[in-house]
Amino acid sequence: MSVSSTVGNVTAARLRRSVGVAPLRRAACVVVRAEKKEYYDYKDMPPLPLTVERIHIPKLGYTVVSKQNEPMRLASLAIFYDIYKDEQYKSRLTRKSAMTALCMYDRDDVAEAQNSPGDYPNIDLLYRVYNEGLDLEFKVEEFMPQ
Template sequence: MGACGRARLVARRAQHASRQPCVAVRAEKKEYYDYKDMPPLPLTVTRIHIPKLDYTVVSKQNEEMRLASLAIFYDIYKDEQYKSRLTRKSAMTALCMYDRDDVEEAQKAPGDYPNIDLLFRVYNQGMDLEFEVEEFMPK
């Protein structure tokens, strides 16, 4: 790389470093939430589904283990700033709600934490996905 190329590269890096983020994400305020900050568990939700991918995030009919995903995805669904969509912004917020150890383990062992894998995919690929929450009404 010539001197001009290096100068442009240095100038471009300086420009990127001085930029302020244009969108504030809740996750930027804290590196990771801890358990006391976990959203409440929605008791009326039976399933969370992403139609475009034909992917079920969690279904209470056959899974009792993904309670963190149930609470986190429902929190994103109900938050007005995300408009019931998985985007880079909402995926980053959701990732920061998971336990740090689970996120790190998901990065080391792809496939072991499919919902965390999905959030990384949404974030890395800049996807924009609508998701649905099925609820029952208690009597």
């Protein structure tokens, strides 16, 4: 029975209240900050994962970050891991997850990456995913600290 249907002169919502059943609720619509192209504040940066060995995209044979180059790519490590763990993205780089990731980077770095292709390869990758509408699975290899 839908909420708008009636039973005699009694609506379904009234019927639910009278028999003690909780009213139906709509699921909240999730608004992604990136859809408005708003940049995150530095304080909003996701925490740095300490157990990541490597983040890579098998289809492209591309390593986003690994322990060997971690000191140079701490932002990428935190941002890609955050996207990986977010249920709405299902461990995939899509237009939506790429835009979210781009908004997590420092605004100046994103602007500089657009002006200097190749200097920020992970930002370049995110723009490629967004512009070409790619849908890529990415993997996170973790280790257990001893």
